[in-house]
Amino acid sequence: MNMRHDDTDRDAGSAVLRMQLRALRTDIDPPPQVWDAVAARLDEAAPAPPRRRAQWPLALAATLSCAALAGWWALPQLRPAAADPTLAATFDALDRDARDLRAALAQAPDSPLLLHQLHRVDALRRTLEQRATL
Amino acid sequence: MPAAFAPAAAPVPPDGEAQANERALVRAAASGDRDAFAVLYRRHAPRVHGVIVRLVGGRGVRAEDLTQEAFIHAWQSLAGWRGESSFATWLHRLAVNTALMDLRAARARPDRDGDDDALDSLGTHDSATRTGDTLDLERAVATLPPRARAVLVLFDIEGWTHDAIGEALGMAVGSSKAQLHRARGLLRARLEGYA
Numbered sequence: 001m002n003m004r005h006d007d008t009d010r011d012a013g014s015a016v017l018r019m020q021l022r023a024l025r026t027d028i029d030p031p032p033q034v035w036d037a038v039a040a041r042l043d044e045a046a047p048a049p050p051r052r053r054a055q056w057p058l059a060l061a062a063t064l065s066c067a068a069l070a071g072w073w074a075l076p077q078l079r080p081a082a083a084d085p086t087l088a089a090t091f092d093a094l095d096r097d098a099r100d101l102r103a104a105l106a107q108a109p110d111s112p113l114l115l116h117q118l119h120r121v122d123a124l125r126r127t128l129e130q131r132a133t134l
Numbered sequence: 135m136p137a138a139f140a141p142a143a144a145p146v147p148p149d150g151e152a153q154a155n156e157r158a159l160v161r162a163a164a165s166g167d168r169d170a171f172a173v174l175y176r177r178h179a180p181r182v183h184g185v186i187v188r189l190v191g192g193r194g195v196r197a198e199d200l201t202q203e204a205f206i207h208a209w210q211s212l213a214g215w216r217g218e219s220s221f222a223t224w225l226h227r228l229a230v231n232t233a234l235m236d237l238r239a240a241r242a243r244p245d246r247d248g249d250d251d252a253l254d255s256l257g258t259h260d261s262a263t264r265t266g267d268t269l270d271l272e273r274a275v276a277t278l279p280p281r282a283r284a285v286l287v288l289f290d291i292e293g294w295t296h297d298a299i300g301e302a303l304g305m306a307v308g309s310s311k312a313q314l315h316r317a318r319g320l321l322r323a324r325l326e327g328y329a
Contacts, residue, residue, distance in 0.1 A: 024291050025291045
């Protein structure tokens, strides 16, 4: 993670405000019940075995194909919005892809490609929702 | 210590042995050692909870739930940490992603305004040890719109670059800068309101 600062608000007031904001970067102890809740879930959420490198790219590839389908569906000149029998299946597929991408992001939280794809799936779903309500 | 009990504060080992110690703990936890994971939790939970509290705009159930989720994700993903960055950096990024995903999901839930819950909790913890100015600033940050708040928290408090923020939030660098400018303007206006 690159920590370089490069903003353009450079007046004295801004500098003071930035110093005050930076001072807010403090650790905060979570209440004990947070660990209790985590500990209670450890068994059900077993650690994943060492991943094969091919796992999350496969999830990404599947998502790309589904996103392409959804993008085609969202084109207004090609598809009328109402009563399309593929709509529910498309929503299901997008939700499944979003889940897969979140799981993949848990494995590779620094991946800009996965983040970008998750944003794309979210945006496509919103577009479909808007179009479906028209 | 059995992992079922809330871990007490754990001293961080000296720098020289910290990395090897941490790697050993992560390896043990990745193989299912709950006690090792408990040590990692008590070592890193305050930093993780801190950034989540700031991103969601305050302490409360939502921040606690997200801290819990972040550590569950970490538990499930420990094998994915390959030591390319420090474990603390990896976990911090995972926690930020967890909070940002929740912010995105909240945008799609018109019936939910999680910020109200967060705002109610402001000023109810540790008030005696913090100055009025700090509380005002925290409160003002918490009242920012979620996306603007996320950019301001990541840039001005956590020290991220606009490039990294753009990737995390799915926005262009220019949009991140614009959101930061907006957030600072709103922040100043709110602080003047408290004066």
